[in-house]
Amino acid sequence: MTTDDRQPALRTATLDEIAGRATPGAETVTAVIQQTVRRERVADYERWLKKVVPIASRFPGHRGVNVIHPAAGSLQYTITIRFDSLAHAQDWFDSDARRQLIEEAQPLLEAQEKVETRSGLEFWFHPPAGQPPAKRYKQFLLTLSVIYPLTMLVPAVLHWLLAPVPVLSLYGVEHLLASAAVVGLMVYLIMPRYTRLMARWLYK
Template structure:
């Protein structure tokens, strides 16, 4: 199956933090089979050097497009996975279930949050990226530490302040990267990508 690659870089340089965004339109009657395949390909990707996690946005019950975000430590390691025989073999097993071809994009850093899916070369201006990121992280930095202090007190845990901060930051970053940011960007997309 042919792949459509929209790569935001002209070379495979060592760039810290790379996201591969993969979109598959799967026929509704094959969704269960696709989910089983998805488990296998995620497990295969996780064994590759530099793999830093995966996030799946599943479609609504009556929709067809799955969006998978796979993180790698750098661009070279991301391409190592993309061009591997394992990935190609797994794609051959499932490609007949797709409506159309696989859509594949690669983004460095956090740019993938701020890139309009339908216009692959259009990235939000930096001040809008800053504003959205601040608006999301600011309340979390006030809320999460307070909630954690209540948990520590309830469990009678005496944890060093530095460790408490590390736990709070880890939770905030996970919420932003995996849950909040992808959804907020979709809601404000018309403003974010205008002008």
């Protein structure tokens, strides 16, 4: 399956025009799916999962799937599937392919699946089951504790690295690259791990 995300006009755009554009893919959307499986159908469900993941990965904007297996004594599976935009996530959830897969899975489930769609900070600060939501001031402080050092260090390091390349060291281009680096580090590397590390304080 192909996408229409390519934009030929970018080939002839000036540096200032590109620097003024929004950073692509910064607002990753994560769908969290919870499914409780019939005890006698777990093996069938596991086979069904192996079928779902490669099909989902062929949809535009797909950014990965994680399957969290049930804790001891539980039969609830949690599936997180990430897309680069809400529109691409909606394409998957509204597709005939997914409807067919859910029809196949229905006899294996104890109840209807639960689906939540979250993006950005909302996903990072979603509490574990049974925990109250994180207080706003804690979300603010935790995010600030990451943003502050990143916005100090990343631009300085990039400025030093890009200085020998005049085109890349232009203010607009350098600022775009620094912003993209900070967002990428936040979304893909730091915040998912940091919020887990600080969970005891965050949800207290």
